[in-house]
Amino acid sequence: MQHQLPPEGDWRAWVIMGGRGAGKTRAGAEWVRSCVEGALPLSPGRCKRVALVGETLDQVREVMVFGESGLLACSPPDRRPEWQATRRCLVWPNGAEAMVFSAHDPEALRGPQFDAAWVDELAKWKKARETWDMLQFALRLGETPQVCVTTTPRNVGVLKELLALGSTVVTRAKTEANRANLAASFLEEVRARYGNTRLARQELDGVLVSDVDGALWTAEMLDRAQGMPVPERFDRIVVAVDPPAGAGKASDACGIVVAGVLCEGPPQSWRAVVLEDATVQGVSPTGWAEAAVAAYERWQADRVVAEVNQGGAMVETVLRQVAPQIALRQVHATRGKVARAEPVAALYEQGRVGHAGGFAALEEQMGLMTAAGFQGQGSPDRVDALVWALTELVVAPMQGWKRPALRVL
Numbered sequence: 001m002q003h004q005l006p007p008e009g010d011w012r013a014w015v016i017m018g019g020r021g022a023g024k025t026r027a028g029a030e031w032v033r034s035c036v037e038g039a040l041p042l043s044p045g046r047c048k049r050v051a052l053v054g055e056t057l058d059q060v061r062e063v064m065v066f067g068e069s070g071l072l073a074c075s076p077p078d079r080r081p082e083w084q085a086t087r088r089c090l091v092w093p094n095g096a097e098a099m100v101f102s103a104h105d106p107e108a109l110r111g112p113q114f115d116a117a118w119v120d121e122l123a124k125w126k127k128a129r130e131t132w133d134m135l136q137f138a139l140r141l142g143e144t145p146q147v148c149v150t151t152t153p154r155n156v157g158v159l160k161e162l163l164a165l166g167s168t169v170v171t172r173a174k175t176e177a178n179r180a181n182l183a184a185s186f187l188e189e190v191r192a193r194y195g196n197t198r199l200a201r202q203e204l205d206g207v208l209v210s211d212v213d214g215a216l217w218t219a220e221m222l223d224r225a226q227g228m229p230v231p232e233r234f235d236r237i238v239v240a241v242d243p244p245a246g247a248g249k250a251s252d253a254c255g256i257v258v259a260g261v262l263c264e265g266p267p268q269s270w271r272a273v274v275l276e277d278a279t280v281q282g283v284s285p286t287g288w289a290e291a292a293v294a295a296y297e298r299w300q301a302d303r304v305v306a307e308v309n310q311g312g313a314m315v316e317t318v319l320r321q322v323a324p325q326i327a328l329r330q331v332h333a334t335r336g337k338v339a340r341a342e343p344v345a346a347l348y349e350q351g352r353v354g355h356a357g358g359f360a361a362l363e364e365q366m367g368l369m370t371a372a373g374f375q376g377q378g379s380p381d382r383v384d385a386l387v388w389a390l391t392e393l394v395v396a397p398m399q400g401w402k403r404p405a406l407r408v409l
Contacts, residue, residue: 004171006031006148012167015149015159018206019175020190021182024150026069028118031148033074035116036081036096049141050098051109051117055125057088057102064120065090065100103127109134115142122162123154126227132158153208155219160208175204199364214370216338216345222363228354230273234260237275239296240389241306242381243288243315253281253378254288255385257362258299259393267397271352272390275299277359279382289318293326303327305392307384331388341369341383344390353390362386 004027007014014031018024035047054060064070065083071090072080081090081098088100098118101108103125117135122128139145153159162168176187194200201207211218242255256278263270278295280288296304308315308330319326333340347353355363365383368376374383 004030004173006034007169007171009169010144010167011146011169012144013147013149013162013165013169015151015163015168015170016173017151017153017170017208018173018177019204020152021175021178021186022173022206023069023178023181024152024173025063025067025120026074028120028148028150029064029069029071029074032071032098032116032118033079036092036094036098037079047116047142048096049112049114049116050096051101051112051114051135051138052090052098052120053101053103053109053117053131053135054120055103057100060100060102060120064118071098101131103131106131106134109138113138113140115139115145117145117147119147119149119151121151122149123151123156123159124223126223128156128158132162153202153206154223155208155210156223157220163208172206174206197364199360212368212370212375214372215367216341216369216371217348217363217366219367221345221348222355222366224351225274225348225353225355226358228271228273228351230354230356231260231262231271233262234273235263236261236303236393237299237301238389238392239278239292239299239301239304240385240387240392241288241292241304241315241319242384242388243285243307244381245379253279253381254283254291255279255381255383256288256292256295257382257385257389258295258301259386259389260299261393267394270394270397271354272347272393273354273356274359274362274386274389275356277362277382279361279385285314285318286322289322292319293323296323296326303329303392305329305331305388307331307333307388309333329392331392337380337384337387338369338371338373340391341387342371343395344387345369347390347394352394 004023016024016027032050052060052064054064066072081092083090090098106127117139125131190204202209237260240257244252244254258276259272259274261270261272278291280291292304304326306315309332319328362382365380368374369380369383374380
């Protein structure tokens with residue numbers, strides 16, 4: 001396919017941005033193979049030392065080296081490299097070598113030098129800038145050292161800066177470009193589920209989606225949240241519920257978010273973690289109540305926090321029908337959604353909230369919540385539940401906390 005072919009001309013970095021399954025890995029593997037086998041017309045046989053850099057060593061080995069579209073699978077038997085596990089290195093019959101590196105250890109790139117590099121999923125690296133900078137210093141062999149970057153785009157600084165350079169060339173492809181090698185049910189399911197959302201444009205269309213103007217949560221803040229370590233224990237865990245206004249129509253969703261907090265020092269230093277997005281859609285009141293109680297029991301939570309503006313006494317009634325002894329706190333929204341969300345967004349900006357996983361649908365709504373209101377369709381039910389959970393765990397204790405003082409007699 002065209003997006004998998006090396007571009008012509010004088011370039012330093014070739015960035016292949018595509019959706020999931022668009023053939024990026026195969027393109028990167030074929031480019032490396034062409035470099036070391038001397039098949040590239042621009043500089044035949046010049047590449048003798050190649051760097052293979054991924055987020056972790058396991059991902060480099062399992063995707064870039066041993067994967068179905070990796071270097072070993074793409075190489076003909078007479079030119080297949082040998083994997084030397086102790087050296088973390090591929091060695092070709094002609095003597096060329098490819099060394100494996102992890103983006104979690106940028107300092108490992110100090111010392112080695114290369115005439116080519118293949119970088120995979122740069123946009124999701126936690127230490128992207130440090131690793132990318134160290135790699136640039138290592139690309140110092142040969143006349144024109146080059147790097148191939150295969151990545152699903154994300155709105156991160158290092159990728160945007162790379163794309164802006166005059167020495168960078170870019171090819172793009174949607175997931176559908178590789179339709180022949182993908183399950184038809186996969187494409188139908190993801191397109192039906194994610195439609196024309198920001199997540200679909202990023203993960204399926206391979207489009208670099210910028211932050212919405214005035215967004216309370218930026219992509220950088222969400223990336224940082226995903227990179228925070230998760231504590232082994234929590235002092236409190238709550239399940240927050242934002243019941244739907246309707247009566248279980250397919251368009252109605254009940255936001256259910258589980259979060260925990262570690263209380264060390266005054267509330268101004270507490271750190272919280274979002275543990276699960278258990279939101280359900282198109283179910284009856286009993287259905288969402290059962291989902292909330294299941295999350296409560298699954299996480300052994302201390303309390304369910306439920307907004308009762310829409311359902312009033314019905315919210316407590318259906319929850320207690322499912323679990324009569326459940327610890328429940330009813331909350332009323334006396335301020336607008338933005339006013340309630342801003343203190344929670346500030347916690348993210350301060351680096352005090354982490355995500356225990358990738359909560360795509362929740363983060364999609366978070367990215368559309370702005371100072372002017374929610375810019376998406378429907379109600380931000382997941383964000384509302386998130387705000388109630390973190391308000392209960394951190395914001396409210398901060399507002400009620402007073403610094404200890406000495407009393408003078």
